[in-house]
Amino acid sequence: MASHFLAKVYVTLKPTVNDPQGLTVRNGLHNLGFAEVGGVRVGKFLEVQLEAGDREEAARRVQEMGRQLLANPVIEQFRFDLEDVPPPTRPSP
Amino acid sequence: MASHFLAKVYVTLKPTVNDPQGLTVRNGLHNLGFAEVGGVRVGKFLEVQLEAGDREEAARRVQEMGRQLLANPVIEQFRFDLEDVPPPTRPSP
Numbered sequence: 111m112a113s114h115f116l117a118k119v120y121v122t123l124k125p126t127v128n129d130p131q132g133l134t135v136r137n138g139l140h141n142l143g144f145a146e147v148g149g150v151r152v153g154k155f156l157e158v159q160l161e162a163g164d165r166e167e168a169a170r171r172v173q174e175m176g177r178q179l180l181a182n183p184v185i186e187q188f189r190f191d192l193e194d195v196p197p198p199t200r201p202s203p
Numbered sequence: 204m205a206s207h208f209l210a211k212v213y214v215t216l217k218p219t220v221n222d223p224q225g226l227t228v229r230n231g232l233h234n235l236g237f238a239e240v241g242g243v244r245v246g247k248f249l250e251v252q253l254e255a256g257d258r259e260e261a262a263r264r265v266q267e268m269g270r271q272l273l274a275n276p277v278i279e280q281f282r283f284d285l286e287d288v289p290p291p292t293r294p295s296p
Contacts (some may be wrong), residue, residue: 120248127257135249144264148252155213155248156228158243171237179231
C-alpha cells in the first residue's frame with residue numbers, strides 16, 4: 111500500500127545570482143525603519159503532497175520534480191524535507 | 204556588541220485561500236508524468252540577515268517585519284527560524 115508524504119521544497123537563487131526582489135524587500139524594510147537588516151534573498155517554498163511506496167522512492171521522485179520543473183537549474187538550487195503524513199480521510203461508506 | 208542572525212522566513216497562503224500557482228505547478232507535474240502528486244501549495248522563502256542585541260530582540264524584530272511587509276496578513280501567514288551567524292569578515296587594516 112502506498113504511503114503519503116509531504117515534501118517541503120525550498121528553491122533559492124544560487125549565491126552568485128543577483129536578486130532584485132531581495133533588494134526591493136531590503137529597501138522596503140529600511141524605509142520602514144528596519145535599519146538593522148543586511149542582505150535579503152527571496153526564494154520559493156513549495157509543499158507537495160505525494161504518494162510513494164516508501165521514503166526512498168518519494169525522495170527520488172521529489173528530486174526529479176525539482177530538477178524537471180520546480181527549480182530552474184541555470185539560476186536556482188533546491189533542497190527538500192520529507193514528512194510522513196496520514197492518508198486523507200475518506201467519508202464513511 | 205550586536206550579534207548577527209539569519210532569519211529564515213516561510214510565508215504561506217492561509218489554508219482556506221485558493222492557490223492558482225499551486226494548481227498550475229500540480230498540473231505541470233501531472234503532465235510530466237508525476238501522477239502521484241496530490242496537492243501543491245506555493246509560498247515564499249526569505250532569508251533576512253540582521254543585527255540585534257540578542258536572540259529575543261531579533262525574533263521580535265523579524266516578527267514585526269513579517270507583520271508589516273513580508274506577509275500579507277489578509278491571505279498569508281508566516282513563521283521563521285533564527286540562526287546565529289558569524290559577523291561578516293572585514294578586510295584587515
